[in-house]
Amino acid sequence: MQVFENVPSMQAWLEQQRLQNRSIGLVPTMGALHAGHLSLVRNARNQNDIVVASIFVNPTQFNDPGDLENYPRQEAQDLAMLKGEGCDAVLMPSVAEMYPNGTEHNAYNYAFGPMETVMEGAGRPGHFEGVARIVSRLFDIVAPNSAYFGDKDFQQLSIVRAVNAQGNYGIRIEGCPIVREEDGLAMSSRNQLLTAEHRAAAPFLYRCLLQANRWSGSLSIDEVRHLLAAMFEENELFALEYFDFVDPVTLQPVANWEDVPKVQACVAAFIGNVRLLDNMTMQST
Numbered sequence: 001m002q003v004f005e006n007v008p009s010m011q012a013w014l015e016q017q018r019l020q021n022r023s024i025g026l027v028p029t030m031g032a033l034h035a036g037h038l039s040l041v042r043n044a045r046n047q048n049d050i051v052v053a054s055i056f057v058n059p060t061q062f063n064d065p066g067d068l069e070n071y072p073r074q075e076a077q078d079l080a081m082l083k084g085e086g087c088d089a090v091l092m093p094s095v096a097e098m099y100p101n102g103t104e105h106n107a108y109n110y111a112f113g114p115m116e117t118v119m120e121g122a123g124r125p126g127h128f129e130g131v132a133r134i135v136s137r138l139f140d141i142v143a144p145n146s147a148y149f150g151d152k153d154f155q156q157l158s159i160v161r162a163v164n165a166q167g168n169y170g171i172r173i174e175g176c177p178i179v180r181e182e183d184g185l186a187m188s189s190r191n192q193l194l195t196a197e198h199r200a201a202a203p204f205l206y207r208c209l210l211q212a213n214r215w216s217g218s219l220s221i222d223e224v225r226h227l228l229a230a231m232f233e234e235n236e237l238f239a240l241e242y243f244d245f246v247d248p249v250t251l252q253p254v255a256n257w258e259d260v261p262k263v264q265a266c267v268a269a270f271i272g273n274v275r276l277l278d279n280m281t282m283q284s285t
Protein backbone atom coordinates (compact mmCIF):
# COMPACT_ATOMS: atom_id res chain seq x y z
CA MET A 1 0.00 0.00 0.00
CA GLN A 2 1.38 3.38 -1.03
CA VAL A 3 1.18 6.22 1.47
CA PHE A 4 1.49 9.76 0.10
CA GLU A 5 1.81 12.94 2.09
CA ASN A 6 2.02 15.26 -0.86
CA VAL A 7 -0.18 15.79 -3.88
CA PRO A 8 2.37 15.68 -6.75
CA SER A 9 3.76 12.29 -5.69
CA MET A 10 0.25 10.83 -5.48
CA GLN A 11 -0.66 12.31 -8.86
CA ALA A 12 2.46 10.82 -10.47
CA TRP A 13 1.47 7.41 -9.13
CA LEU A 14 -2.17 7.85 -10.25
CA GLU A 15 -0.95 8.78 -13.72
CA GLN A 16 0.84 5.43 -13.93
CA GLN A 17 -2.38 3.66 -12.95
CA ARG A 18 -4.39 5.52 -15.57
CA LEU A 19 -1.84 4.66 -18.27
CA GLN A 20 -2.65 1.02 -17.49
CA ASN A 21 -6.36 1.77 -17.88
CA ARG A 22 -7.12 1.05 -14.25
CA SER A 23 -10.35 2.40 -12.79
CA ILE A 24 -9.98 4.32 -9.53
CA GLY A 25 -12.32 4.32 -6.52
CA LEU A 26 -11.92 7.06 -3.92
CA VAL A 27 -12.87 6.77 -0.23
CA PRO A 28 -12.51 10.11 1.59
CA THR A 29 -12.27 9.89 5.40
CA MET A 30 -11.18 11.88 8.41
CA GLY A 31 -9.46 8.83 9.93
CA ALA A 32 -10.15 7.13 13.28
CA LEU A 33 -11.46 4.36 11.08
CA HIS A 34 -14.08 1.78 11.97
CA ALA A 35 -16.09 -0.91 10.18
CA GLY A 36 -18.30 1.76 8.54
CA HIS A 37 -15.30 3.23 6.72
CA LEU A 38 -14.07 -0.24 5.83
CA SER A 39 -17.41 -1.10 4.22
CA LEU A 40 -16.82 1.86 1.87
CA VAL A 41 -13.34 0.52 1.05
CA ARG A 42 -14.81 -2.93 0.35
CA ASN A 43 -17.41 -1.49 -2.03
CA ALA A 44 -14.68 0.49 -3.77
CA ARG A 45 -12.53 -2.65 -3.98
CA ASN A 46 -15.37 -4.63 -5.59
CA GLN A 47 -16.12 -1.98 -8.21
CA ASN A 48 -12.69 -0.64 -9.20
CA ASP A 49 -9.19 -1.78 -10.10
CA ILE A 50 -7.54 0.62 -7.64
CA VAL A 51 -8.74 1.92 -4.27
CA VAL A 52 -7.47 5.25 -2.96
CA ALA A 53 -8.41 6.38 0.55
CA SER A 54 -7.72 9.75 2.07
CA ILE A 55 -7.23 10.56 5.74
CA PHE A 56 -7.56 14.25 6.45
CA VAL A 57 -9.25 15.99 9.36
CA ASN A 58 -10.59 18.88 7.36
CA PRO A 59 -10.44 22.08 9.45
CA THR A 60 -12.82 24.06 7.22
CA GLN A 61 -15.80 21.80 7.96
CA PHE A 62 -15.52 22.24 11.75
CA ASN A 63 -17.45 25.18 13.11
CA ASP A 64 -16.41 24.35 16.68
CA PRO A 65 -12.63 24.62 17.39
CA GLY A 66 -12.99 22.31 20.43
CA ASP A 67 -14.53 19.61 18.23
CA LEU A 68 -11.61 19.89 15.79
CA GLU A 69 -9.07 19.68 18.59
CA ASN A 70 -10.73 16.66 20.21
CA TYR A 71 -11.29 14.79 16.95
CA PRO A 72 -9.68 11.35 17.39
CA ARG A 73 -6.46 10.71 15.47
CA GLN A 74 -4.92 7.22 15.16
CA GLU A 75 -2.99 7.15 11.94
CA ALA A 76 -0.86 4.00 12.42
CA GLN A 77 -3.95 1.93 13.26
CA ASP A 78 -5.86 3.49 10.33
CA LEU A 79 -3.12 2.54 7.87
CA ALA A 80 -3.04 -1.04 9.17
CA MET A 81 -6.83 -1.29 8.77
CA LEU A 82 -6.74 0.09 5.21
CA LYS A 83 -3.94 -2.29 4.28
CA GLY A 84 -5.98 -5.17 5.70
CA GLU A 85 -8.87 -4.26 3.39
CA GLY A 86 -6.64 -4.24 0.31
CA CYS A 87 -6.52 -0.48 -0.16
CA ASP A 88 -3.87 0.44 -2.77
CA ALA A 89 -2.97 3.99 -1.80
CA VAL A 90 -3.62 6.48 0.97
CA LEU A 91 -3.35 10.25 0.84
CA MET A 92 -2.47 11.70 4.27
CA PRO A 93 -1.78 15.34 3.51
CA SER A 94 -1.02 18.31 5.75
CA VAL A 95 -3.43 21.25 5.93
CA ALA A 96 -1.01 23.32 3.81
CA GLU A 97 -0.97 20.60 1.15
CA MET A 98 -4.76 20.65 0.86
CA TYR A 99 -5.16 24.42 1.23
CA PRO A 100 -2.08 25.89 -0.47
CA ASN A 101 -3.67 29.36 -0.45
CA GLY A 102 -4.71 29.08 3.19
CA THR A 103 -8.01 27.95 4.69
CA GLU A 104 -9.43 31.48 4.59
CA HIS A 105 -9.14 31.73 0.82
CA ASN A 106 -12.16 30.04 -0.74
CA ALA A 107 -11.85 29.78 -4.51
CA TYR A 108 -14.88 27.51 -4.88
CA ASN A 109 -18.30 28.86 -5.51
CA TYR A 110 -20.97 26.24 -5.11
CA ALA A 111 -24.60 27.05 -4.45
CA PHE A 112 -26.64 24.45 -2.64
CA GLY A 113 -29.73 26.53 -1.99
CA PRO A 114 -32.23 25.37 0.66
CA MET A 115 -30.48 21.98 0.90
CA GLU A 116 -27.65 23.69 2.75
CA THR A 117 -29.67 25.63 5.30
CA VAL A 118 -31.64 22.79 6.93
CA MET A 119 -30.56 20.25 9.58
CA GLU A 120 -26.72 20.15 9.75
CA GLY A 121 -26.55 23.35 7.74
CA ALA A 122 -28.78 25.19 10.23
CA GLY A 123 -26.78 24.19 13.31
CA ARG A 124 -23.28 24.26 11.81
CA PRO A 125 -22.73 27.42 9.78
CA GLY A 126 -20.09 27.00 7.07
CA HIS A 127 -19.96 23.22 7.54
CA PHE A 128 -21.06 22.25 4.04
CA GLU A 129 -18.97 24.94 2.43
CA GLY A 130 -16.00 23.23 4.11
CA VAL A 131 -17.22 19.81 2.96
CA ALA A 132 -17.60 21.09 -0.62
CA ARG A 133 -14.13 22.60 -0.55
CA ILE A 134 -12.39 19.43 0.57
CA VAL A 135 -14.46 17.10 -1.60
CA SER A 136 -13.83 19.16 -4.75
CA ARG A 137 -10.12 19.38 -3.86
CA LEU A 138 -9.98 15.58 -3.52
CA PHE A 139 -11.93 15.11 -6.76
CA ASP A 140 -9.47 17.48 -8.52
CA ILE A 141 -6.43 15.64 -7.14
CA VAL A 142 -7.56 12.03 -7.55
CA ALA A 143 -10.02 12.35 -10.47
CA PRO A 144 -11.59 9.00 -9.53
CA ASN A 145 -14.09 7.04 -11.61
CA SER A 146 -16.18 6.45 -8.49
CA ALA A 147 -16.29 7.89 -4.97
CA TYR A 148 -17.78 6.26 -1.87
CA PHE A 149 -19.67 7.97 0.94
CA GLY A 150 -21.86 6.73 3.80
CA ASP A 151 -25.62 7.17 4.17
CA LYS A 152 -24.71 7.89 7.80
CA ASP A 153 -24.03 11.49 6.76
CA PHE A 154 -27.17 11.66 4.68
CA GLN A 155 -27.18 15.39 4.01
CA GLN A 156 -23.46 15.36 3.22
CA LEU A 157 -24.10 12.75 0.53
CA SER A 158 -26.62 15.08 -1.14
CA ILE A 159 -24.10 17.93 -0.99
CA VAL A 160 -21.42 15.68 -2.53
CA ARG A 161 -23.78 14.79 -5.38
CA ALA A 162 -24.39 18.50 -5.94
CA VAL A 163 -20.63 19.22 -5.97
CA ASN A 164 -20.20 16.45 -8.52
CA ALA A 165 -22.96 17.86 -10.72
CA GLN A 166 -22.05 21.55 -10.39
CA GLY A 167 -18.33 20.88 -10.83
CA ASN A 168 -19.01 18.65 -13.88
CA TYR A 169 -16.81 15.94 -12.43
CA GLY A 170 -18.74 13.04 -13.93
CA ILE A 171 -17.79 10.79 -11.00
CA ARG A 172 -20.07 7.93 -10.01
CA ILE A 173 -21.09 8.72 -6.43
CA GLU A 174 -21.94 5.63 -4.39
CA GLY A 175 -23.92 5.92 -1.16
CA CYS A 176 -23.24 3.01 1.22
CA PRO A 177 -25.58 1.73 3.99
CA ILE A 178 -25.04 2.72 7.62
CA VAL A 179 -22.94 0.20 9.55
CA ARG A 180 -24.09 -0.18 13.15
CA GLU A 181 -22.75 -1.61 16.39
CA GLU A 182 -24.56 -4.71 17.66
CA ASP A 183 -26.78 -2.56 19.88
CA GLY A 184 -27.82 -0.39 16.92
CA LEU A 185 -25.60 2.65 17.49
CA ALA A 186 -24.42 3.97 14.12
CA MET A 187 -20.64 3.61 13.98
CA SER A 188 -18.83 6.94 14.18
CA SER A 189 -15.30 8.06 14.96
CA ARG A 190 -16.81 10.29 17.65
CA ASN A 191 -18.25 7.26 19.51
CA GLN A 192 -14.84 6.67 21.09
CA LEU A 193 -15.19 10.04 22.85
CA LEU A 194 -18.26 8.80 24.77
CA THR A 195 -18.00 7.97 28.46
CA ALA A 196 -19.00 4.40 29.40
CA GLU A 197 -22.36 5.68 30.68
CA HIS A 198 -23.03 7.68 27.53
CA ARG A 199 -21.91 4.83 25.28
CA ALA A 200 -24.42 2.53 26.99
CA ALA A 201 -27.19 5.12 26.51
CA ALA A 202 -26.29 6.09 22.94
CA PRO A 203 -28.41 3.46 21.06
CA PHE A 204 -31.44 5.51 22.22
CA LEU A 205 -31.18 7.42 18.92
CA TYR A 206 -31.55 4.25 16.89
CA ARG A 207 -34.45 3.10 19.06
CA CYS A 208 -36.20 6.43 18.43
CA LEU A 209 -35.78 5.97 14.69
CA LEU A 210 -37.18 2.42 14.88
CA GLN A 211 -40.09 3.67 16.98
CA ALA A 212 -40.78 6.51 14.53
CA ASN A 213 -40.80 3.97 11.72
CA ARG A 214 -43.33 1.81 13.57
CA TRP A 215 -45.52 4.85 14.33
CA SER A 216 -45.34 5.97 10.70
CA GLY A 217 -47.88 3.28 9.75
CA SER A 218 -50.62 4.75 11.93
CA LEU A 219 -49.74 8.30 13.07
CA SER A 220 -49.18 11.57 11.24
CA ILE A 221 -45.71 13.12 11.02
CA ASP A 222 -46.78 15.82 13.49
CA GLU A 223 -47.99 13.22 15.99
CA VAL A 224 -44.76 11.26 15.65
CA ARG A 225 -42.73 14.43 16.16
CA HIS A 226 -44.60 15.19 19.39
CA LEU A 227 -44.13 11.68 20.75
CA LEU A 228 -40.42 11.79 19.89
CA ALA A 229 -40.07 15.17 21.59
CA ALA A 230 -41.61 13.61 24.72
CA MET A 231 -39.14 10.70 24.56
CA PHE A 232 -36.24 13.18 24.45
CA GLU A 233 -37.78 15.21 27.28
CA GLU A 234 -37.74 12.12 29.46
CA ASN A 235 -34.17 11.20 28.55
CA GLU A 236 -31.96 13.36 30.72
CA LEU A 237 -28.72 12.43 28.97
CA PHE A 238 -29.66 13.62 25.49
CA ALA A 239 -30.12 17.16 24.20
CA LEU A 240 -32.01 17.01 20.92
CA GLU A 241 -30.90 19.35 18.16
CA TYR A 242 -33.33 18.24 15.45
CA PHE A 243 -35.46 15.25 14.50
CA ASP A 244 -36.63 16.03 11.00
CA PHE A 245 -38.71 14.18 8.44
CA VAL A 246 -37.53 15.20 5.00
CA ASP A 247 -37.75 14.46 1.31
CA PRO A 248 -34.58 12.41 0.67
CA VAL A 249 -33.98 14.26 -2.62
CA THR A 250 -34.58 17.91 -1.66
CA LEU A 251 -33.93 17.47 2.11
CA GLN A 252 -36.88 19.77 2.75
CA PRO A 253 -39.35 18.95 5.57
CA VAL A 254 -42.33 16.81 4.60
CA ALA A 255 -45.76 17.51 6.12
CA ASN A 256 -47.45 14.17 5.33
CA TRP A 257 -46.09 10.68 4.75
CA GLU A 258 -47.94 10.41 1.45
CA ASP A 259 -46.44 13.62 0.02
CA VAL A 260 -43.31 11.80 -1.20
CA PRO A 261 -42.53 8.17 -2.10
CA LYS A 262 -40.12 7.87 0.85
CA VAL A 263 -39.48 9.98 3.93
CA GLN A 264 -36.03 10.21 5.52
CA ALA A 265 -35.96 10.70 9.28
CA CYS A 266 -32.78 12.49 10.34
CA VAL A 267 -31.71 13.11 13.92
CA ALA A 268 -28.86 14.98 15.62
CA ALA A 269 -28.43 15.13 19.37
CA PHE A 270 -25.78 15.81 21.97
CA ILE A 271 -24.97 13.32 24.67
CA GLY A 272 -22.54 15.08 26.98
CA ASN A 273 -20.35 17.07 24.61
CA VAL A 274 -20.47 14.47 21.83
CA ARG A 275 -22.79 15.17 18.93
CA LEU A 276 -24.32 12.07 17.35
CA LEU A 277 -26.10 11.74 14.01
CA ASP A 278 -28.36 9.04 12.65
CA ASN A 279 -31.05 8.59 10.02
CA MET A 280 -33.43 6.02 8.56
CA THR A 281 -35.77 5.67 5.60
CA MET A 282 -39.35 5.47 6.84
CA GLN A 283 -41.58 2.83 5.28
CA SER A 284 -44.98 4.35 5.95
CA THR A 285 -47.01 2.34 3.47
Ligand code: AMP
Pocket residue numbers: 028029030031036037039040148149150151152153176177178179180186187188189
Ligand atom coordinates in the same frame (compact mmCIF):
# COMPACT_ATOMS: atom_id res chain seq x y z
P1 AMP B 1 -15.75 10.55 8.36
O1 AMP B 1 -14.38 9.96 8.56
O2 AMP B 1 -16.60 10.55 9.58
O3 AMP B 1 -15.70 11.86 7.64
O4 AMP B 1 -16.49 9.55 7.38
C1 AMP B 1 -15.93 9.21 6.14
C2 AMP B 1 -16.98 8.50 5.33
O5 AMP B 1 -17.40 7.32 6.01
C3 AMP B 1 -18.24 9.36 5.11
O6 AMP B 1 -18.70 9.18 3.78
C4 AMP B 1 -19.19 8.78 6.12
O7 AMP B 1 -20.55 8.95 5.75
C5 AMP B 1 -18.81 7.33 6.10
N1 AMP B 1 -19.25 6.68 7.35
C6 AMP B 1 -18.99 7.11 8.61
N2 AMP B 1 -19.60 6.30 9.50
C7 AMP B 1 -20.28 5.37 8.79
C8 AMP B 1 -21.12 4.26 9.13
N3 AMP B 1 -21.40 3.96 10.39
N4 AMP B 1 -21.62 3.52 8.13
C9 AMP B 1 -21.36 3.82 6.84
N5 AMP B 1 -20.59 4.84 6.44
C10 AMP B 1 -20.05 5.61 7.40
